Amino acid sequence: MLTISTMPIRTRTPSTRETSNLVSHILRLRALGRHLEVRCIGDSADVLASAMTASWSRCLSNGGGDCGPSDALHLDAHLDDPGRLAHQLMRTTQEITRTLIAGQAGRLLMLHAGAVSHPETGASLVYVAPGGTGKTTLSRLLGQRFGYLTDETVGIADDGAIHPYPKPLSVRRPDAPHLKDELSPDGLGLLPAPIAPQVARIIVLDRDPELGxxxxxxxxxxxxxxxxxxxxxxxxxxxxxxxxRLADLLEASGPVLRVRYAEASEIEDYLSALLAGRS
Amino acid sequence: MRVQRVPADDLLVRDGETALLVDGMAVRLSELSAAIYDLTEEMVEVERLARELEAHFGAPEGSTSMDATGHAVTELLRHGVLRSDP
Incomplete structure (x- = not known):
C-alpha cells in the first residue's frame, strides 16, 4: 500500500552565506573523461572554492547551466580554518583522483603515470612510475614543450585515446615533505592538452639518485x-x-623502455626526442 | 592433497610465457606452473599431477617429480592461483 505523508515539510530560508555555499561554491570539473562536481562547504568555503578555481583551471567545465550533467560524480570539500587551506587542497586533489578512478573503473585502462602530448599531432608520451619518483618534476619540465595531460593518472580508452587529467601539479614542500602544494598548470606556463591525444610511447621510469x-x-x-x-x-x-588489453596497448606503442636516471633534467631532451620521433 | 586452479580474471600467453590475473593480482607463471594450471581445471591429486608432469617434461634433474611438483604447487597456493582440498 502506498502511503503519502501529510506531515508538512519544514523549510527555512537560507542565509546569504548558506545560499552562497550551496550555489556559488560548486566547481564543475571535466577530467579523465568524467564530469565531477565539487561542493565546497564550511566556514571558509569561499576561500577553498577560490583557490580550487585557480589550481584546477585546466579542468573547469563551462557547460551545464545551473545543473551539471546527470551522470556527474559528486564530492564535498570542507574548509573551516583558512590556515588549513594547503592541507585541504592536497586532500581534495587526492579525493578527486580516487573518485574519478572509481568512476572510470571498467571503462578506461588507468595507469599511475604522467603524460605529455605533441601539441600538433596529439602523439603522447606516457611515463609510468610509482609515487615520489619524479612524474611531477618531469611533467613540469616536458610541459614547457608539449601539452600537459597529467602528472598522476593516465586514462586510456580501448582505441588508445587518452582522456586528459590536467590536474594541479602536486609538488612536495622541501620543508614539510608530508605536504604538497597544488600548483596550477597555467601558473607554471605548461602548454595545454591537444584535442585528441593518443598513446604513442610508454616508458617506465626508474629513478636512482646514485646514477649521477x-x-x-x-x-x-x-x-x-x-x-x-x-x-x-x-x-x-x-x-x-x-x-x-594492457598487452595490446604495450605492443601497439612498443617497445616499452625502462629509463634509469637520477634527475629529470638529465632525460628531458632524450624524452623530447623520443616523442618527436613518434609524432 | 588435491588441488584445483582458482578461476582467473584473465590469462595471457605471449612469446611462450604465461601471465594470470587472479583476485586482482598479476602472477607470472613458469612453464611448469603454467602446465600445472592447465591440468587443474578439476580437483586433482598432487601425486597424479607429478606423474603427468613427468610424462610431459621428463624427470627433473637433482630432484624427484614429486618434490618439484610439490614445490611449484606450494608457490601457486601461496599466490592464490590454486586452492587445496586436503
Missing part, C-alpha cells in the same frame, strides 16, 4: 613490460580481458 648524470635505457619484452606496468594500474580487473 648518466642515463640507462633498456627495451623490455612485452611480458617484462606488462609486469613493470601492471603494478601501476588502477581497477585493472574491472576491465574485460584486462591483461590482453
Amino acid at each position: 648524470t648518466s642515463v640507462e635505457t633498456e627495451e623490455l619484452s612485452v611480458m617484462d613490460a606488462l609486469f613493470a606496468v601492471v603494478e601501476q594500474t588502477s581497477s585493472l580487473s574491472w576491465l574485460d580481458r584486462p591483461l590482453h
Whole structure:
C-alpha cells in the first residue's frame, strides 16, 4: 500500500552565506573523461572554492547551466580554518583522483603515470612510475614543450585515446615533505592538452639518485613490460580481458623502455626526442 | 592433497610465457606452473599431477617429480592461483 505523508515539510530560508555555499561554491570539473562536481562547504568555503578555481583551471567545465550533467560524480570539500587551506587542497586533489578512478573503473585502462602530448599531432608520451619518483618534476619540465595531460593518472580508452587529467601539479614542500602544494598548470606556463591525444610511447621510469648524470635505457619484452606496468594500474580487473588489453596497448606503442636516471633534467631532451620521433 | 586452479580474471600467453590475473593480482607463471594450471581445471591429486608432469617434461634433474611438483604447487597456493582440498 502506498502511503503519502501529510506531515508538512519544514523549510527555512537560507542565509546569504548558506545560499552562497550551496550555489556559488560548486566547481564543475571535466577530467579523465568524467564530469565531477565539487561542493565546497564550511566556514571558509569561499576561500577553498577560490583557490580550487585557480589550481584546477585546466579542468573547469563551462557547460551545464545551473545543473551539471546527470551522470556527474559528486564530492564535498570542507574548509573551516583558512590556515588549513594547503592541507585541504592536497586532500581534495587526492579525493578527486580516487573518485574519478572509481568512476572510470571498467571503462578506461588507468595507469599511475604522467603524460605529455605533441601539441600538433596529439602523439603522447606516457611515463609510468610509482609515487615520489619524479612524474611531477618531469611533467613540469616536458610541459614547457608539449601539452600537459597529467602528472598522476593516465586514462586510456580501448582505441588508445587518452582522456586528459590536467590536474594541479602536486609538488612536495622541501620543508614539510608530508605536504604538497597544488600548483596550477597555467601558473607554471605548461602548454595545454591537444584535442585528441593518443598513446604513442610508454616508458617506465626508474629513478636512482646514485646514477649521477648518466642515463640507462633498456627495451623490455612485452611480458617484462606488462609486469613493470601492471603494478601501476588502477581497477585493472574491472576491465574485460584486462591483461590482453594492457598487452595490446604495450605492443601497439612498443617497445616499452625502462629509463634509469637520477634527475629529470638529465632525460628531458632524450624524452623530447623520443616523442618527436613518434609524432 | 588435491588441488584445483582458482578461476582467473584473465590469462595471457605471449612469446611462450604465461601471465594470470587472479583476485586482482598479476602472477607470472613458469612453464611448469603454467602446465600445472592447465591440468587443474578439476580437483586433482598432487601425486597424479607429478606423474603427468613427468610424462610431459621428463624427470627433473637433482630432484624427484614429486618434490618439484610439490614445490611449484606450494608457490601457486601461496599466490592464490590454486586452492587445496586436503
